[in-house]
Amino acid sequence: GDAAAAAEAVAVAGSPVDGKLPLRLTFKAGDFFQNNPFVVPLMVQHVLDEASGPGLTHLIDAYCGSGLFALSAQHAERFSHAVGVETSESSVGQATLNAKANNISTAQFIAGDASAIFAGLPSGFDGAHTAIILDPPRKGCDASFLRQLLTFAPSRIVYVSCGPDTQARDLRALTAAGYELTRIVPFDLFPQTRHIESVATLRWPSAGEVPRPIIPADLAALFEGGEGAAGRKAKGGGRYTRRKRK
Numbered sequence: 001g002d003a004a005a006a007a008e009a010v011a012v013a014g015s016p017v018d019g020k021l022p023l024r025l026t027f028k029a030g031d032f033f034q035n036n037p038f039v040v041p042l043m044v045q046h047v048l049d050e051a052s053g054p055g056l057t058h059l060i061d062a063y064c065g066s067g068l069f070a071l072s073a074q075h076a077e078r079f080s081h082a083v084g085v086e087t088s089e090s091s092v093g094q095a096t097l098n099a100k101a102n103n104i105s106t107a108q109f110i111a112g113d114a115s116a117i118f119a120g121l122p123s124g125f126d127g128a129h130t131a132i133i134l135d136p137p138r139k140g141c142d143a144s145f146l147r148q149l150l151t152f153a154p155s156r157i158v159y160v161s162c163g164p165d166t167q168a169r170d171l172r173a174l175t176a177a178g179y180e181l182t183r184i185v186p187f188d189l190f191p192q193t194r195h196i197e198s199v200a201t202l203r204w205p206s207a208g209e210v211p212r213p214i215i216p217a218d219l220a221a222l223f224e225g226g227e228g229a230a231g232r233k234a235k236g237g238g239r240y241t242r243r244k245r246k
Contacts, residue, residue, distance in 0.1 A: 018076035036189040067095030127153035140166030177213035
């Protein structure tokens with residue numbers, strides 16, 4: 001309605017990425033968006049550099065929001081195809097509009113539960129040729145999502161987190177499954193606070209080999225309260241209902 005339209009905000013994804021002109025991205029008030037226009041372009045460039053590599057032709061952007069990472073990747077022509085998945089239908093609708101507004105036809109966005117995304121991917125997506133960008137809420141991933149992620153077995157995982165403690169928990173599970181943690185880089189999106197964005201890169205250690213991770217037997221035990229508690233959505237919806245970081 002008129003009120004929703006009036007609440008629409010516009011964000012420009014900062015300085016050029018890969019020498020391209022900046023994307024013009026819109027999002028609704030109340031939907032999540034990275035909020036530091038000076039540091040975000042540096043972080044996006046780093047995430048794309050870490051997600052790209054020989055033989056990686058497809059990208060999955062989990063918890064994709066308004067499409068920042070997926071659209072930036074395709075704007076820079078990094079992958080043949082990208083799929084973004086988000087629990088917020090409002091964000092998915094906005095990401096789809098952003099793709100059209102920026103004339104990007106190689107990215108699509110799916111509304112659904114991010115912990116059940118791999119079964120519904122388009123044809124052509126297989127773990128051996130796919131990189132995954134994760135940008136979950138502060139509570140991190142849940143055991144169900146990590147189990148499906150390991151079953152899908154991507155060659156590359158780039159994990160963006162505003163909660164380094166839950167990121168460390170999830171990285172423990174991913175490294176126990178066989179992935180190699182190659183780099184962690186912090187980005188100070190919130191100057192003069194204790195908050196950072198932490199970007200971790202994981203790769204399958206044997207280049208050219210089809211990843212065959214082993215799901216840790218104690219995966220659910222890593223999550224406080226068990227798998228059920230870890231998998232429950234926060235009251236009021238998902239990640240994109242949060243208004244501020246505490």
